[in-house]
Amino acid sequence: MPSVVEDWRAVPPALRGATVALGNFDGVHLGHQAVIRAAHGARPDLPLAALTFEPHPREHFRPEDPPFRLTLLPAKAEAMGALGVGIVHALRFDAALAAMPAEAFVEEVLHKGIGAKHLACGPDFAFGHRRGGDAAFLAREAERRGIGLTIVPPVTDEAGPVSSTRIRRLLQDGYPDRAARELGRDHEVRGTVFRGDRLGRELGWPTANILLGRQIEPARGVYAVTVALADGGVVQGVANVGRRPTLGGDPVTRLEVHLFDWSGDLYGQEIRVRLHAFLRPDATFANLDELKAAIAADAEQARRLLEA
Incomplete structure (x- = not known):
């Protein structure tokens, strides 16, 4: 099992300096797996980490929604570990993190907090207060700090991009076999x-x-x-x-x-x-x-x- 770190302000020195896949990773599906592989492929000399949020931001902002999680943290960390991830930064998503501006997230969390050396994310990754930071913003801010970035295109099939939303719908419609193909398990x-x-x-x-x-x-x-x-x-x-x-x-x-x-x-x-x-x-x-x-x-x- 990977080491799970919940506080970006208290990352043990031995767990800093990784190549880091970014995302919510609910389901750790084929698209998420591509981001994790890209993070490793860009810097195979570095420890492999993933950064995610707990609870899922949707659970924080819309607590009245019916439960929707494909993988809670233990299952998520286990699936990531099977892909070679050794460190899971499961950041506590609370009001303070939700209010953090995008530039502060890059500087305080990614750069100073976890000491990321390289990042990988999908083209739709958004972060910071009111999702103020996108992939283009991340590319500029990472480059200023000497952090590499790989933008990973979506994994698609005949129905379009593989996504957690699509997999949830398949399960709710009674197609666990089709969901399994998109999850990879x-x-x-x-x-x-x-x-x-x-x-x-x-x-x-x-x-x-x-x-x-x-x-x-x-x-x-x-x-x-x-x-x-x-x-x-x-x-x-x-x-x-x-x-x-x-x-x-x-x-x-x-x-x-x-x-x-x-x-x-x-x-x-x-x-x-x-x-x-x-x-x-x-x-x-x-x-x-x-x-x-x-x-x-x-x-x-x-x-x-x-x-x-």
């Missing part, structure tokens, strides 16, 4: 297993239950999944994302996953549920027997898909 939902009402066990389909928290809610319904456990094991399964309408409805969405050919106690452990295929939308059943039959059919379909 399967989308996963992480959470700590909590003790439910054990109805699944009574129906013969025990489930591990997690809440989505600040993570984006994918389309409600049933998925073929694999589950990465805390002990490093990976198990196939079938999951439902929803509010259990047959049981009267829950106030918040939960993810319930049944693990195939596995038994044990997962309460209190973090699991990672990787969405492979959307099987059907959430539905209401007339009684528990209908629900039980539907779960059996879903499990059979999920097994076939995953084994194929």
